[in-house]
Amino acid sequence: MFTRNLFFLGFILSPTVLADVPTPATLLAYNCFNCHGDNGVSKGGVPSIKGLPANILELTLKNYRDGTQVSTVMGRIAKGLNDDEIKELSAFIATLK
Amino acid sequence: MALHRRDFLKLSALAGFSLSSFRAISETTANNLNARVVIVGGGIGGVTAAKYLRRFAPNLQVTLIEPSTEYVTCPVSNWVIGGTRDIQSITQKYDALHTRHGVKVVHDWVTQIDVEAKVVTTKSGAKFNYDRLIVSPGIEMKWDSIEGYNEAASEIIPHAWKAGAQTLLLRKQLEAMKDGGVVMIAVPANPFRCPPGPYERASLIANYLKQYKPKSKLIILDAKDNFSKQALFIQGWKDLYGYDTPNSLIKWVPAAEDGKVTAVDVKRKTLRTEFGTHQADVLNVIPPQQAGLIARQTGLSNESGWCPVNAVTWESKIHPNVHVIGDASIAGKMPKSAFSANSQAKVCAAAVVSLLQGDDPATSKYVNTCYSLLSPKQGISVAMVYQINDDGVIDEIAGAGGVSPATGNRQLEAVFAANWYDNIMADIFA
Numbered sequence: 001m002f003t004r005n006l007f008f009l010g011f012i013l014s015p016t017v018l019a020d021v022p023t024p025a026t027l028l029a030y031n032c033f034n035c036h037g038d039n040g041v042s043k044g045g046v047p048s049i050k051g052l053p054a055n056i057l058e059l060t061l062k063n064y065r066d067g068t069q070v071s072t073v074m075g076r077i078a079k080g081l082n083d084d085e086i087k088e089l090s091a092f093i094a095t096l097k
Numbered sequence: 098m099a100l101h102r103r104d105f106l107k108l109s110a111l112a113g114f115s116l117s118s119f120r121a122i123s124e125t126t127a128n129n130l131n132a133r134v135v136i137v138g139g140g141i142g143g144v145t146a147a148k149y150l151r152r153f154a155p156n157l158q159v160t161l162i163e164p165s166t167e168y169v170t171c172p173v174s175n176w177v178i179g180g181t182r183d184i185q186s187i188t189q190k191y192d193a194l195h196t197r198h199g200v201k202v203v204h205d206w207v208t209q210i211d212v213e214a215k216v217v218t219t220k221s222g223a224k225f226n227y228d229r230l231i232v233s234p235g236i237e238m239k240w241d242s243i244e245g246y247n248e249a250a251s252e253i254i255p256h257a258w259k260a261g262a263q264t265l266l267l268r269k270q271l272e273a274m275k276d277g278g279v280v281m282i283a284v285p286a287n288p289f290r291c292p293p294g295p296y297e298r299a300s301l302i303a304n305y306l307k308q309y310k311p312k313s314k315l316i317i318l319d320a321k322d323n324f325s326k327q328a329l330f331i332q333g334w335k336d337l338y339g340y341d342t343p344n345s346l347i348k349w350v351p352a353a354e355d356g357k358v359t360a361v362d363v364k365r366k367t368l369r370t371e372f373g374t375h376q377a378d379v380l381n382v383i384p385p386q387q388a389g390l391i392a393r394q395t396g397l398s399n400e401s402g403w404c405p406v407n408a409v410t411w412e413s414k415i416h417p418n419v420h421v422i423g424d425a426s427i428a429g430k431m432p433k434s435a436f437s438a439n440s441q442a443k444v445c446a447a448a449v450v451s452l453l454q455g456d457d458p459a460t461s462k463y464v465n466t467c468y469s470l471l472s473p474k475q476g477i478s479v480a481m482v483y484q485i486n487d488d489g490v491i492d493e494i495a496g497a498g499g500v501s502p503a504t505g506n507r508q509l510e511a512v513f514a515a516n517w518y519d520n521i522m523a524d525i526f527a
Contacts, residue, residue: 080482080497
């Protein structure tokens with residue numbers, strides 16, 4: 001009974017558990033879907049990104065950003081992202097199921 | 098599971114809480130659980146917001162009100178005009194919004210928004226109460242800002258700047274035109290929906306003429322002296338359509354060379370500029386634009402005709418609890434594009450959930466990418482990442498974005514353009 005009450009108190013005190021409000025870097029990641037497909041699954045030539053390992057995504061984005069890896073459009077977008085954003089949005093995309 | 102008063106008192110003593118603070122918290126919780134968000138407009142912005150609101154807060158009651166039962170997208174509608182896609186391939190449905198995402202979709206016309214009582218009324222007389230309202234009405238034409246060009250005139254001389262019947266009307270006129278005819282496109286000054294759109298349209302009409310009516314010409318009468326992706330378009334026109342040669346399929350007339358159209362004569366099929374009258378076989382007048390009717394009726398727009406908003410939350414600077422996204426909003430450096438509306442809608446959805454929970458919305462960056470075709474097999478793009486500057490205005494991030502390089506892979510970008518369409522539409526409508 002006491003555990004249940006404690007659980008309920010936690011529920012009252014934490015209205016945020018009801019919603020999963022994304023962080024700014026996660027919101028940036030949702031923009032990826034516009035070219036890479038719904039939830040990161042592409043329907044064509046642009047590669048799917050859903051569930052790719054975070055370290056691979058991070059490295060690839062940084063390579064696009066500094067021009068080490070050639071791209072059509074990705075490098076231009078990556079230039080607008082800082083290291084922290086790249087790290088966090090890569091980690092988020094890696095968790096997509 | 099019920100919480101008995103005795104248990105509650107015991108617990109509140111434990112937590113050092115008073116009854117009134119319990120009430121305050123439980124009200125916030127109840128609000129969050131049952132909050133009602135109403136969305137007016139089922140275009141790119143509205144549908145994206147609806148889907149993502151439910152993704153971020155599955156308990157929210159989200160209602161989307163849109164008169165049409167399907168949505169013909171402006172993106173890729175130039176390809177229909179150019180004859181390489183059919184209209185069915187750019188027609189999206191609202192089914193998944195309801196069946197997959199639990200959004201209540203109401204097909205009705207919003208006639209009134211009472212911002213004091215927080216009630217939306219529709220043509221059928223239905224009323225919808227909201228805690229937060231998102232208005233995404235797109236654009237309306239500024240009828241008669243070009244003399245003689247009103248809604249009735251557009252049934253004969255299409256604008257084709259809202260996709261659907263207008264798109265098909267322009268296509269039909271191009272198909273009916275004789276070889277050796279003249280097509281004329283009138284383009285407005287900034288800001289307007291889809292800045293590179295008129296020039297992609299010119300490219301794809303020229304591609305059609307080159308194949309089927311090679312003696313014809315296309316003339317662009319422009320109210321501006323420069324335009325989006327200009328260098329890439331001009332190079333493409335030189336490569337593909339003989340631009341700047343005596344046999345050029347395309348002629349572009351900037352404002353400085355009397356390109357600004359001031360009047361339309363529907364009967365004579367002529368356009369008037371300050372110093373001349375121009376005859377054509379097929380006319381396409383893209384008039385100046387403003388925020389959709391309901392936004393202006395509700396007093397959400399200012400003297401510019403567009404809606405000022407807070408760049409973090411998209412809440413109107415005029416009416417609280419009302420958010421305006423997409424083409425109707427004043428979004429700093431962001432162009433009026435599908436990608437922009439989508440990017441704004443996701444941030445707005447997150448901000449609305451935060452506000453309903455009583456939290457401070459976080460400040461996010463925005464993204465835009467716009468593809469245009471020079472021909473069905475050659476594409477170009479412009480991209481940008483945006484941040485909010487110290488004045489609270491959306492600004493470009495220095496060093497980021499830009500247009501395709503002069504030596505870019507046009508074939509690959511044409512493939513990506515088609516793929517972009519399928520993918521962003523799935524992000525919105527699937």
